[in-house]
Amino acid sequence: MxxxxxxxxxxxxxxxxAYRNTTAVNYRIFLKNMLKPRKKQISAGNDFQAVKNxxxxxxxxxxxxxxxxxxxxxxxxxxxxxxxxxxxxxxxxxxxDHCSLLSLGTGFQSRLSGYQNIFLSGYAMGFSKEEILASLDEIIEFSELGDFIQKPVKTYSSGMYSKLAFSISSVLTPxxxxxxxxxxxxxxxxxxxxxxxxxxxxxxxxxxxxxxxxxxxxxxxxxxxxxxxxxxxxxxxxxxxxxxxxxxxxxxx
Structure with missing residues (x-):
């Protein structure tokens, strides 16, 4: 098989x-080369391998x-x-088709409210508007954010951010x-x-x-x-x- x-x-x-290390590169030359047809990979210094085999x-x-x-x-x-x-x-x-990364700093749009981010995250996870609406009250209740659910995410503490993120993924259950x-x-x-x-x-x-x-x-x-x-x-x-x-x-x- x-x-x-x-x-x-x-x-x-x-x-x-690998992450590309560009700290020692001449950026004029680098950008000029990047705009050319690429016959081979252009190295911008030594690569750092974050994950290896x-x-x-x-x-x-x-x-x-x-x-x-x-x-x-x-x-x-x-x-x-x-x-x-x-x-x-x-x-x-x-x-x-339903996969969710639950991580601080990932997925939310800071200028949007927590309420709006519920829909944004739900769509990104592959759920329909109807499925999100059916779970909306449960998500908000589990998050314990109260009136903050209508405030921009950029005003949230890390704890509030994590509560909303966990609530979305745990209720919508990818x-x-x-x-x-x-x-x-x-x-x-x-x-x-x-x-x-x-x-x-x-x-x-x-x-x-x-x-x-x-x-x-x-x-x-x-x-x-x-x-x-x-x-x-x-x-x-x-x-x-x-x-x-x-x-x-x-x-x-």
């Missing part, structure tokens, strides 16, 4: 993602976690799965949910509430979830497998307890 396993929701094969997969209905030190490539990899970033090498296959650190943001009570909601969501056998989180205890309670990234490379991928125990030992020294 060739191609991706039909039981997989996400298949990442030998993915490399990483492979992993997510089964349908499975929740996996990604751990690693700051700068290890976790958010970049998650963004690539969401289609925010392209890949330089390898392949990412996502088998769903088939594939990508969660980047957002479970760690907000007041303690809302973190507990969002964690409980996440546990409820992952019981759906049709929903697949990837969670990036520094709280290994949270990941133990949510994930069946863990990907450990170190300096952009996949150091370990396997059963939750095995990987997290190895990661903790590595971090503690």
């Amino acid at each position: 060739s191609g991706i396993d039909t039981e997989l929701a996400i298949d990442v094969k030998n993915v490399t993602i 990483v492979s992993f997969n997510v089964r349908k209905g499975e929740t996996i976690g990604i751990v690693g030190e700051n700068g290890s490539g976790k958010s970049t990899l998650l963004g690539a799965v969401a289609g925010v970033y392209g890949v330089d090498k390898g392949r990412i296959t996502v088998r769903s 088939e594939i949910l990508l969660v980047d650190e957002i479970l760690s943001v907000g007041d303690i009570r809302f973190r507990q509430k969002s964690y409980a909601k996440m546990k409820q969501m992952i019981t759906d056998e049709h929903r697949s979830v990837i969670i990036v989180n520094h709280s290994t205890e949270s990941l133990r309670g949510l994930c069946s497998r863990i990907l450990w990234l170190h300096q952009g490379e996949g150091k370990m991928f396997g059963e939750t307890d095995e990987v997290l125990d190895a990661y903790r030992k590595f971090m503690v020294g």
